[in-house]
Amino acid sequence: MKEELEKRIVKGPDGIEFEVEPLRDYYCEAAPTVMPQAYSKIIEGFFNWARAESLWILGFGTGCGAIEMRPLMTPRFDAYRYGVQWRPTPRQSNLFIISGYLSVKTLKRAIRSYEQMQNPKYVIGLGSCTINGGMYWDSYNTIKCLDDYLPVDLYIAGCMPRPEALLAGFEELKKLIRAGKAEGANQYAENFEWYKANQKKVILDWDMPDYNW
């Protein structure tokens, strides 16, 4: 553990000494809670329709799949037509596209970003390497099975999947959301212990950075 994260006594500018325990003070350790659906089925259905038609993607290119994101935003494929937008901050995004293999170092940031997103949130695993490791099945630094660490709603296979595949994937995801089947965030909250145990098994250096880096 880094020195600045250890429990210590700090003297404030006014001369009063107080105890600081950075891991508890700085980082929120509260587990996510399961968020109930709207009390009325009709309202929930209406909200689900709106959520499906307005997918805001977190602009975090975790792997090589990020290269096909640019064409998706531009004239040939123009995903904006389908209500898909890119947001630069996890707080405002609903959809996290894991664009390819996740190295252990990125996995930590991906989890951090995912936990910052607001419920309901969706995850798409892009590329064969998120499904079973793909080309990197014997690599010492990439995870092989994404749904052990994050709740995945949809996988898009291929190396690398074409933008058309991504567009089709968005449409599939919309169907899932409209049907009320994309409850990944609640699933994550319910099985939080299990996910955390899996994550901690591969991420050995488990002190979370100040914020999202």
Place this chain on the structure above:
Amino acid sequence: MAPFKPFQDDRSQYPEKRADGTLDIDLSSGKYLKLWQGPQHPGITGNMSVELTVCGDEVVEGKTHVGYLHRGFEKLMERRTFIQCFPIVCRICVPEPDFNEYCYAAAVEELAGIKVPEKANWIRTLILEMGRINSYLMYLGGQAGAFGMGVIGQWTTYVRDLMLDRFEELTGARIYHMFIMPGGVRDGLPDGFEARMEETLQEIESTLQDVYEAMFCNAIYKKRAVGVGYIDPALLDSYGVTGPTARAAGVAKDVRRDQPYLVYPELDFEPVVATESDIYARSDVRRRDLLVSIDLIRQILVRMPKAGPVMAPLPNVLHWKIPRGETYVRGECSRGEYGYYLVTDGSGYPRRVNVRGPSYTHAMALLERFIVNVNIADVAGLMVSLHTYPPEIER
């Protein structure tokens, strides 16, 4: 009292250094702010992060953090046969994968003593130049985007898609082509390829003209890019700077010209040079280099031999052993010198493969030095102007 001119006077002595040479930065003083850019940050070129210490609007210290994309290619290749390595090498660098294929294939051919047919060399050159155009188009959009001009990215990505169509026609894939094999290339040109290529090139040229007028003649772009991010030509060698970044500093070094490979000796071109060594010069060098590549493709399509084999006979690849030796093969990719250092030990597997990506030096030592005393607003532009791709740093 001297007039206050922010970011124009000499700030190189700031912040003060302590006696042991480290910077005198006390974070608890409240004067400085730690600012992480990336990996989840839209202004970062790919998945890496820059740890900035800022004072007001000025960066006083910058550190690059990489490793988010590390897959251990060099280790993985040690347990794959020579032909099994071929499909994974292209995954090292996403925007311009062909250089990995070429450098790897050339290194293996050299150590195994395989002579590549003439026509395969022409097709390889064609592929590499097409890849260079792709990469530059991506860069131009990124550079304009870093200064808040999203439209250029839309235009260039559109024509890049057209170029990807030509790739698809030729190789069957958009991004990872896996076309340049040890021994040659997989196939010849399809029928009518030259005509369709010419159409694409014309489209790219007209878009480039638009980009020139909208971006390079734009007063605000000039204001943001001229004189910003100056790299002293005297420092180029000690920081291992190659490619367009070096050429923008007035050093006419181009591997295609100095140590020609493939069919470059037969082609007619001059390296593009500028002298100002700022962001504007670097982007302008790349734009003009793009025009050179277009011209090269036209030359290649005219002068390429029409018939002949494209693949040299290989030994049985399942039991292919290469005698002990070591070599280094390089090429000039869109960002600088790309090279493969291959060591074999007489077995069926490479002993060691080391990839030299130009970003390795650009994004680490160079960026960390030149990011200091820069306005935060210019950090993204400066980083993009070095044209770095993180996957080739950590592989």
Place this chain on the structure above:
Amino acid sequence: MRELLESLTTPYSLTDPVEQRPDLAFVTAGRGQLRPLLMHLRDKEGFTHLVILTAVDWLEEGEFQLTYLLSDRTHGRDIGVRVMIPRDEATMESIHDIWPTAATYQRELREMFGIDFPGSTRLNEDFILEGWADIPPYRRDFDTLKYADETYKQRPGRETRDPAQHMKEQLYPDGK
């Protein structure tokens, strides 16, 4: 290239010169000779560009081979200087003061091979890996497949085949 090698061989007691291509040669230098040799190459012979600095693990011989590849961009020629250091005492002089960019290479070698370069800047900071507890991964005795199997859950149903064996079964199904 040959004249250059001949002129260098005696003063720096170089061994094993290999002229791989007309513009590329490899030589082996002693551990103590490296710095004067690099300085001579850089200042007198025009090899101003450090292309790569990397290591090769010769596990069987118990040695690391460090390769310093220098390039003379004016004349378009390269020279690779090999330095053999023992595996169990993997320390080498740092050259980050000759080429600032070498510090990055040395950080990588420190992390990936466990070779120490005393004095190099930011040497012991994490470079690529984070929280790595095993032996350095690029060493030959590190088995990446074993590590991956032990650490990460593989998805059930994925099959791995030996290519030679698999092709044999495909081409000769009778088992002839």
Place this chain on the structure above:
Amino acid sequence: MEFEWIKIPYSLLTLFIVVNYGLLMTAFIAKIAARVGRRHGIPIYQNYIDLIKNYGLRSSITHGVMFYLGPVFRLSGGVGLLLFVPSIYGSEMFSNLSFAGDLILALYFIFFGTLGMALGAAESGSPHSAIGITRGLSQVTAAELPMALAVFSVALQYETLSITEIVAAQQGSVLNWTLFTNPLAVVAAMMAFLGSMMRPPFDVVLAPQEIPIGPPTEYHSSYLALMQTNRVIFPVAKVVIYTNLFFGGATNWPIFFLKVFLIYMVSAFVGVAFPRFRVEQSIRWFLIWAMPLGILAILLV
């Protein structure tokens, strides 16, 4: 002046019309901007869906009281601006809550939202927000100067502080518009307008490539929805002031829509064609180009 209670439902009706118009118009302008990039762009109803979705998100976290109040302040800035300015000249229904000194109040409301936002975003704790706020406040201040000067110039010209009277003075012919009677003030004010629309070249506050995305970095779900609502009201409200002060006001809704759209398009056109200024460059631009024009306008009046 007696207060009539019927004004409240009437001005709420204005608000309703303006919100819907704003949602459609921003989507339409986004489509036009997308056409420059050779794209189709978002569907015209996309803003409604985004808004519903953000209101419909299940979870939201807070960083403190001010974080909560930030979007509220911002929205009240936009709504207040709209409600105290007559949107349709000559209409009893849509003159809203305007009164004799409303020009001063309007100037105050333009600044109000930004200040509230600064307090709220500062509490979110993200350093990107902090940087965005310092940039935002300094740039808005620089951009407000020419605006204020132009407004004073107009007030001096017509010798009134009531927007209704200013509009009344411009009726009759197109040549009576301030645009033609006091062009310097209009130019200075339009420059300030560009600066406050958060579009390039003056979008350094948001600057997605530098500080994602400035003050609203930490805002999400219903907070963000509030801010989105404000983002459609506030520009329209501001453009309403511009039409009233400089472009002869509007006597009915179609003319209102047309004028608002055209003035809005100015910033959109400039926005797609230029990259962005650094903050000190943009402040210098305002001080060098817009400020002297504003002062000149006052002197000439």
